[in-house]
Amino acid sequence: MNTSVGFVGDFREAAPYINYLRGKTLVIGVAGSLLAGEPLKRLAADLNLLASLGVRLVLVHGSRLQITATLAAQGRTPAYHNGRRITDEAALQLAKQVSGMLRSDIEAALCSSISQTPQRSKPLSVASGNFLSARPLGIIDGIDMGYTGQVRKIDTESIVNRLDDGALVLIGPLGHSLSGKTFNLSMSDIAEACAIALNAEKLIYLIEEEGILNSDGLLMTNLSAQEARQLMAQQPPPPQLRLIQSAVNAVENGVARTQILSGRDDGSLIRELFTRHGAGTSVARDSFVNIRAAHSDDIPNITALIRPLEEQGILLRRSREYLEDQIHTFSVLEHDRHIYGCVALKTFSDPHSGELACLVVSPEAQDGGYGELLLAHLFKKARDAGMTRLFALSTHTGEWFVERGFQTASAQDLPPERRRDLIDSGRNSKVFVYVL
Ligand code: 1C4
Numbered sequence: 057m058n059t060s061v062g063f064v065g066d067f068r069e070a071a072p073y074i075n076y077l078r079g080k081t082l083v084i085g086v087a088g089s090l091l092a093g094e095p096l097k098r099l100a101a102d103l104n105l106l107a108s109l110g111v112r113l114v115l116v117h118g119s120r121l122q123i124t125a126t127l128a129a130q131g132r133t134p135a136y137h138n139g140r141r142i143t144d145e146a147a148l149q150l151a152k153q154v155s156g157m158l159r160s161d162i163e164a165a166l167c168s169s170i171s172q173t174p175q176r177s178k179p180l181s182v183a184s185g186n187f188l189s190a191r192p193l194g195i196i197d198g199i200d201m202g203y204t205g206q207v208r209k210i211d212t213e214s215i216v217n218r219l220d221d222g223a224l225v226l227i228g229p230l231g232h233s234l235s236g237k238t239f240n241l242s243m244s245d246i247a248e249a250c251a252i253a254l255n256a257e258k259l260i261y262l263i264e265e266e267g268i269l270n271s272d273g274l275l276m277t278n279l280s281a282q283e284a285r286q287l288m289a290q291q292p293p294p295p296q297l298r299l300i301q302s303a304v305n306a307v308e309n310g311v312a313r314t315q316i317l318s319g320r321d322d323g324s325l326i327r328e329l330f331t332r333h334g335a336g337t338s339v340a341r342d343s344f345v346n347i348r349a350a351h352s353d354d355i356p357n358i359t360a361l362i363r364p365l366e367e368q369g370i371l372l373r374r375s376r377e378y379l380e381d382q383i384h385t386f387s388v389l390e391h392d393r394h395i396y397g398c399v400a401l402k403t404f405s406d407p408h409s410g411e412l413a414c415l416v417v418s419p420e421a422q423d424g425g426y427g428e429l430l431l432a433h434l435f436k437k438a439r440d441a442g443m444t445r446l447f448a449l450s451t452h453t454g455e456w457f458v459e460r461g462f463q464t465a466s467a468q469d470l471p472p473e474r475r476r477d478l479i480d481s482g483r484n485s486k487v488f489v490y491v492l
Contacts, residue, residue: 066331069330069331069332070330070331073329073330073331074109074330076393077106077109077110077111077257077329078109078110078111079110079111079112080111080112080256080257080258081111081112081113081114081219081254081255081256081257082106082111082112082113082114082256082257082258082259082260082329083114083116083247083250083251083254083256083258083259083260084103084113084114084115084116084247084260084261084262084325085116085117085118085243085244085246085247085248085259085260085261085262086099086115086116086117086118086243086261086262086319087118087120087121087243087261087262087263087264087319088117088118088119088120088121088122088123088154088158088243089118089120089121089264090262090263090264090319090320091117091122091158091161091162092161094322095319095320096161096162096165097165097168098322098323099165099262099319099325100162100165100166100168102325102326103115103166103180103224104166104180105326106329107180107222107224112219113219113224113225114215114219114224114225114227114250114254114256115162115224115225115226115227116227116228116229116243116246116247116250117158117159117162117226117227117228117229117243118229118242118243118244119151119154119155119158119228119229119243120141120243122154122157122158123141123147123150123151123154126150126153126154127147127150132146134147137196137197137199137201138196138197139297139298140193140201140204140242141204141240142199142200142201142202142204143201143202143203143204143239143240144202144203145202145203147202147203147240148202148203148238148239148240151203151229151230151240152230152238155228155229155230158228159184159226159228162182162226163182163226166179166180166182166224167179180223180224181221181222181223181224182223182224182225182226183218183221183223183224183225183226184225184226184227184228185214186211186232187210187211187214187215187225187227187250188207188208188209188210188211188227188231188246188249188250189207189208189209189211189231189232189233189234190205190206190207190208190230190231190232190233190238190239190241191205191206191208191233191239192204192205192206192233192237192239193205193206193239203237203238203239203240204239204240204241205231205233205239205240205241206239206241206245207231207241207245207246207249208231208233208234210249210250210253210254212253212254215250215253215254216254227246227250229241229242229243229246231246242298244261244298244299244302245302247259247261247302248302248303248305248306251306251311251314252305252306252309252310252311255310255311256311257311257312257313258311258312258313258314258315259302259303259306259311259313259314259315260314260315260316260317260325260328261299261302261303261314261315261316261317262317262318262319262325263296263299263316263317263318263319264318264319264320265296265318266317266318266321266324266335266336267316267317267318267335267336267337268284268287268294268296268299268300268316268337268339269294269296271290271294275336275337276337277334277336277337277338278337278338278340278344279300279303279337279338279339279340280339280340280341280342280343280344281304281307281308281339281340281341281342284300284303284304284339285304287300288300288301288304296316299316300339302314303316303339304339306339307339307340307341308341312340313338313339313340314338314339314340315328315334315335315336315337315338315339316336316337316339317335317336317337318335318336321335324336332392332394334392338392344391344392345389345390345391345426345429346389346390346391347387347388347389347390347429347430347433348387348388348390349384349386349387350383350384350386350387350388350398351383352380352383354383354386354388354395354398355376355379355380355383357388357395358379358386358388358395358398359376359379361395361397361398361416361418362374362398362414362416365416369451369483370451370452370453371414371416372413372414372481372483374414382400385400385401385402385403386398386399386400386414387399387400387401387430387433387434387437389417389426389429389430389433391421395418396417396418396421396426397415397416397417397418397421397426397427397430398414398415398416398430399412399413399414399415399416399430399431399433399434400412400413400414401413401434401437401438401441402474403441404471404473404474405471405473406471407441407442407443408442408443408444408445409443409444409445409446409447409470409471410438410441410443410445410446410447411446411447411448411449411474412431412434412438412446412447412448413448413449415427415430415431415448415453417430427456428460431460434446435490435492438492439492443492444491444492445489445490445491445492446489446490446492447465447469447470447474447487447488447489447490448462448487448488448489448490449474449478449485449486449487449488450485450486450488451483451484451485451486454486454488457488457490458488460490461490462488462489462490463488463489463490463491464486464487464488465487465488465489466487467479467487469487469489470487
């Protein structure tokens with residue numbers, strides 16, 4: 057019984073994301089260490105599932121672990137500078153071998169996981185090729201980085217053509233220069249460049265950790281680009297510095313969101329894409345919570361927020377017609393395209409007085425400061441409109457306003473038209489006022 061309720065709830069939660077992601081491009085960068093055993097099988101199954109839902113996929117894989125392990129087996133110590141491998145001739149040969157093997161393993165895993173998806177009889181077509189050109193990284197701090205390269209150009213048109221054909225585009229960490237040399241590149245650089253070139257909906261990095269961790273080792277769920285930059289400036293720098301840098305570059309160059317999450321945790325990719333709470337660390341250009349003016353498309357969401365509270369007598373009843381007529385007075389609080397709260401600024405014939413009305417934060421998001429944000433937003437809106445007094449009328453929430461600096465007032469203090477409404481309503485609401 058409970059399982060059915062859980063499933064129905066989960067399915068309803070996922071449905072808007074399924075619709076939203078259809079036809080969208082995701083660039084997924086996966087660390088080499090996740091390309092074997094169970095993590096690879098699960099990734100392949102999830103990619104097949106996503107492809108069957110119409111998501112356009114570009115998979116960029118790394119090979120660091122495999123190259124390092126092979127070098128170690130040969131008794132050689134890998135050389136790094138600034139977290140990047142210094143690639144000599146021998147390491148380059150290894151990088152080529154490893155890249156070929158990984159491509160084959162990924163293709164095989166994508167084939168074998170097909171039976172778990174709706175496209176049972178039709179394997180997902182995989183396109184690999186020379187989708188990017190490279191150039192040498194050169195000499196950094198006096199150190200010759202050898203065959204370590206950087207992305208020179210992404211062949212966007214070829215990738216888009218393959219995606220249009222329904223293929224998953226698979227890109228390994230190698231690139232060739234125009235003079236015919238091969239370079240060893242970093243997975244995160246390629247994924248970042250692809251996501252920017254394709255104007256991807258999301259850049260996703262699958263890594264060993266559960267996301268970006270703070271200095272206490274705790275997951276940071278949301279970072280704006282500015283917060284991520286502050287994190288990078290810390291001393292000592294965070295261990296995931298280069299990944300954070302890539303995430304920031306992507307969102308500052310048109311990618312809506314970068315998500316960094318665990319590739320070991322079964323289901324994290326699906327949770328990230330199809331649940332409200334997501335998984336791992338989100339990096340976005342701007343702050344995640346956004347309060348904006350409401351428009352008529354928001355009415356169904358506002359209605360869903362306010363109806364239960366109207367039933368309980370906490371809010372005044374507002375008809376659909378009223379909402380349509382007064383939608384310009386409403387603001388909504390949005391997080392990740394989901395509306396979690398609303399508030400309205402009512403005006404009166406006295407231009408210096410306003411009323412904070414219809415304040416709601418959805419139950420699952422309460423006690424997280426959203427109410428406070430909506431209040432601060434309304435203070436600003438009222439001040440910008442030249443108001444000096446903001447009223448709030450409440451039957452249940454008086455304490456909340458008093459704790460935030462409102463004074464107890466009386467019906468006599470209200471603008472006359474609001475006083476009449478209060479008496480007519482018979483609600484006997486308490487009156488509070490804030491001097492702006
Ligand atoms: N009384 C006192 N404290 C309260 C409280 C309450 N009813 N509800 C929550 N708090 C406290 C929490 O315990 C928490 O305290 P803590 O743990 O930090 O010490 C703190 O507030 C949380 O603050 P927050 O900033 O995280 O606030 P949110 O939870 O995000 O949002 C709301 C606070 C009150 C907005 C939220 O709890 C909510 O949506 N409640 C249900 C709806 C509600 O009561 N809205 C206020 C309406 S008054 C009506 C209208 O229709 O225009 C009626 C007009 C009339 O004539 O009667 C309004 C304004 O809309 N008026």
